[in-house]
Amino acid sequence: MKITPEEVQHIAALANLRLSGADIERYTRDLEEILSYVDQLNELDTSGVEPMAQVLHEGNAAQLRTDEQGRSFDQQTALRCAPLPGEGHFKVPRVIER
Amino acid sequence: MDDFKQLTVDSIGAGLRAKRFSARELAREALRVAEAENRASGVYLSFTPERALAAADRVDAELAAGAEIGPLAGVPLAVKDVIMTRGEKTTCASRALERFVAPYDATAVERVERAGAVIVGKTNCDEFAMGSSNENSAFFPVRNPAAPDRVPGGSSGGSAAAVAGGYAPISLGSDTGGSIRQPASFCGAVGIMPTYGRVSRYGLVAFASSLDHIGPFSRTVKDSALLLGTIAGPDPLDSTAASAPVPDYAGELNAQVRGLKIGIPKEYYGEGLEHAVGTKVQAGVDLLRGLGCEPVEISLPHTRYAIASYYLICTAEASSNLARYDGVRYSRRSEGSGTLREMYRNSRAEGFGPEVTRRIILGTYVLSSGYYDAYYRKAQEVRALIARDFAEAFETVDAIVTPVSPFPAFKLGEKTSDPLQMYLSDIYTITGSLAGIAGMSVPCGTTQEGLPVGMQILTNHFQEQTMLNLGHAFEQAGGFEG
Numbered sequence: 383m384k385i386t387p388e389e390v391q392h393i394a395a396l397a398n399l400r401l402s403g404a405d406i407e408r409y410t411r412d413l414e415e416i417l418s419y420v421d422q423l424n425e426l427d428t429s430g431v432e433p434m435a436q437v438l439h440e441g442n443a444a445q446l447r448t449d450e451q452g453r454s455f456d457q458q459t460a461l462r463c464a465p466l467p468g469e470g471h472f473k474v475p476r477v478i479e480r
Numbered sequence: 481m482d483d484f485k486q487l488t489v490d491s492i493g494a495g496l497r498a499k500r501f502s503a504r505e506l507a508r509e510a511l512r513v514a515e516a517e518n519r520a521s522g523v524y525l526s527f528t529p530e531r532a533l534a535a536a537d538r539v540d541a542e543l544a545a546g547a548e549i550g551p552l553a554g555v556p557l558a559v560k561d562v563i564m565t566r567g568e569k570t571t572c573a574s575r576a577l578e579r580f581v582a583p584y585d586a587t588a589v590e591r592v593e594r595a596g597a598v599i600v601g602k603t604n605c606d607e608f609a610m611g612s613s614n615e616n617s618a619f620f621p622v623r624n625p626a627a628p629d630r631v632p633g634g635s636s637g638g639s640a641a642a643v644a645g646g647y648a649p650i651s652l653g654s655d656t657g658g659s660i661r662q663p664a665s666f667c668g669a670v671g672i673m674p675t676y677g678r679v680s681r682y683g684l685v686a687f688a689s690s691l692d693h694i695g696p697f698s699r700t701v702k703d704s705a706l707l708l709g710t711i712a713g714p715d716p717l718d719s720t721a722a723s724a725p726v727p728d729y730a731g732e733l734n735a736q737v738r739g740l741k742i743g744i745p746k747e748y749y750g751e752g753l754e755h756a757v758g759t760k761v762q763a764g765v766d767l768l769r770g771l772g773c774e775p776v777e778i779s780l781p782h783t784r785y786a787i788a789s790y791y792l793i794c795t796a797e798a799s800s801n802l803a804r805y806d807g808v809r810y811s812r813r814s815e816g817s818g819t820l821r822e823m824y825r826n827s828r829a830e831g832f833g834p835e836v837t838r839r840i841i842l843g844t845y846v847l848s849s850g851y852y853d854a855y856y857r858k859a860q861e862v863r864a865l866i867a868r869d870f871a872e873a874f875e876t877v878d879a880i881v882t883p884v885s886p887f888p889a890f891k892l893g894e895k896t897s898d899p900l901q902m903y904l905s906d907i908y909t910i911t912g913s914l915a916g917i918a919g920m921s922v923p924c925g926t927t928q929e930g931l932p933v934g935m936q937i938l939t940n941h942f943q944e945q946t947m948l949n950l951g952h953a954f955e956q957a958g959g960f961e962g
Binding site for chain 2: 389394396405409412413417422428434446462465472476
């Protein structure tokens with residue numbers, strides 16, 4: 383499995399990560415090594431195998447609660463966690479040009 | 481006071497009832513010892529003295545009023561710093577959440593406090609629970625109480641070392657691919673990954689949602705049984721918390737183990753297993769045989785594919801879960817970024833350490849357009865095969881006994897340069913995680929160098945009682961000493 387630095391750069395952009403040149407080099411190497419390792423899964427014929435998307439088993443699954451209005455955070459509690467709250471909102475750099 | 485470092489839930493209850501010490505004295509002692517040694521041990525990231533003393537005072541007031549107290553009342557407890565504690569820092573050992581104060585309690589936290597347990601602090605761990613050595617903590621490493629130049633294992637290294645090192649008799653950790661069982665084995669503690677869905681994940685900061693579990697650490701099997709019984713059960717706040725009734729684990733602990741069939745999977749005793757570990761676990765199996773259990777060789781044929789499947793699934797889920805750390809709502813924000821996009825990228829770059837970044841990159845790659853079927857779907861299919869291996873085995877055996885890790889605790893820095901080698905060390909724990917079954921590490925002696933070795937007991941979904949009974953019988957027969 384050959385991975386290029388450009389691919390890592392592209393993936394980092396998708397994941398909103400900023401990487402330095404040395405980072406890109408390192409993660410290109412790591413990704414290549416790990417993906418070569420996981421290639422062994424292709425030794426297995428999994429045709430007809432249902433992917434395991436659900437861990438809980440029938441009979442043990444959770445019961446859904448009734449859909450009733452309950453208590454939630456107030457705005458102040460949620461905003462107290464934010465690095466830059468203001469006027470009851472989360473502040474971010476300007477996204478709309480005037 | 482009794483020797484604080486040796487206390488168990490039982491001895492604390494007896495001491496409190498006999499008025500040999502108060503819950504407040506106990507809490508202060510727990511805080512004093514842990515704080516005094518924390519620079520050397522690295523166990524705690526923060527302490528919660530006000531909360532601890534308030535909880536202790538409630539217990540003392542009940543005792544003074546002549547009320548009956550429950551088994552966990554007044555017991556100091558450490559909580560891994562990926563589990564939310566209202567009004568206290570919950571950092572996930574990450575720069576991204578360095579200043580984050582949790583706005584609510586995890587269900588497990590609420591339940592232990594309702595039972596009277598006294599939370600003394602938040603324990604160190606690998607960043608966002610990603611790692612097998614605790615060296616990925618953004619702040620400082622944890623040292624193994626049995627050998628300070630060695631790692632405690634990970635990711636719940638602080639919670640394991642808190643119990644084994646004598647700072648708290650019980651603690652809570654989280655296990656995604658072995659993060660409770662492996663540090664328990666490295667440090668010489670009891671550690672449990674309950675069945676997926678047995679314990680609510682509400683308030684556990686998400687890493688890989690289909691694999692994450694909260695579970696207990698303790699010095700005795702009975703204490704883990706008590707703690708598990710307290711935190712287990714359905715929860716309207718977690719739709720994956722199963723409705724299956726919770727047995728009286730501690731009350732049923734002495735049930736007969738004679739006649740239980742113990743599966744010995746040959747794939748777990750072959751290449752890669754260090755001799756010093758293998759002989760200890762083999763001796764443990766022999767002890768179980770002596771107790772009347774019947775060891776049977778079995779095969780779990782897809783074992784060798786588990787790590788590949790696991791590292792595709794967990795990184796895919798992690799890349800999705802960690803998208804929320806955007807520097808807007810609660811995580812660290814980078815100062816002075818011009819645009820919103822730059823702010824996201826700079827905040828995440830400053831917030832995440834190398835292992836977290838590596839896993840986000842891998843996870844984003846395997847979920848990206850054109851690769852989904854080749855990687856994520858394939859991994860989920862192989863996961864189904866691994867789960868089927870266990871389902872078939874449990875048709876004929878009551879439990880499966882294996883090593884926890886191929887080797888004992890390694891030296892700090894020894895494996896940090898090669899991520900894949902670090903991943904490969906999780907081979908014996910990852911399989912049970914993928915299958916969603918229950919697993920426990922119990923101490924089974926030490927190597928000649930004095931390093932603890934753990935024996936893993938796996939049981940089928942919601943069969944924790946059998947697992948605990950085996951562990952308890954093993955402990956009573958002297959198995960912990962090896």
